[in-house]
Amino acid sequence: MEKDIHIIKSVSLDFGTIELRSDSILTYEPKPGLTTLNVEQLKVMTEVLIEFCEGKPKPFLSNNKKLTSFGFEEREYVGKNIHLFASCSAILEESFITRFIHHSILFMFKPEVPLKLFKTKEEAISWLKTFNN
Numbered sequence: 001m002e003k004d005i006h007i008i009k010s011v012s013l014d015f016g017t018i019e020l021r022s023d024s025i026l027t028y029e030p031k032p033g034l035t036t037l038n039v040e041q042l043k044v045m046t047e048v049l050i051e052f053c054e055g056k057p058k059p060f061l062s063n064n065k066k067l068t069s070f071g072f073e074e075r076e077y078v079g080k081n082i083h084l085f086a087s088c089s090a091i092l093e094e095s096f097i098t099r100f101i102h103h104s105i106l107f108m109f110k111p112e113v114p115l116k117l118f119k120t121k122e123e124a125i126s127w128l129k130t131f132n133n
Helices: 039-053 072-084 096-109 121-129
Strands: 007-013 016-021 026-030 058-063 086-092 115-118
Touching: 007 039, 016 039, 026 039, 039 058, 039 072, 058 121, 072 086, 072 096, 086 121, 096 115, 115 121
Parallel strands: 026 058, 058 086, 086 115
Antiparallel strands: 007 016, 016 026
16 A cells, blocks of 8 residues: 555455545455456445445545456446446456456446546556545
8 A cells, every 4th residue: 555545444345345545545355256246246335435435426446357247237337326436436457358347337328437447556546646636
């Protein structure tokens, strides 16, 4: 983690960890080996993220490097709900499958917030910080 950044809030779920950092960036780190999320998991995640942002959407970083499956219903849910907690979203990826999933969300459901893919956490954080208020 970057110098002088600490975790303000953290919740461990069956499928990963959600944190709020001291620089106001929300993060999601999946459990090791997780390759997909279902709508019910996304709903739980959204509730926690909304609680953490206290009514003011914040920059959001999601590590989706190992994501290999994400159905239509899940893509639609993300596209229609991400603005409830995120002012912008950086997605960590490392495969064609992850890029395809996220490009389909962008084109089919047109999220209300900027969403961009990154290979490294450092690049993603730098981009997210350009949106911090």
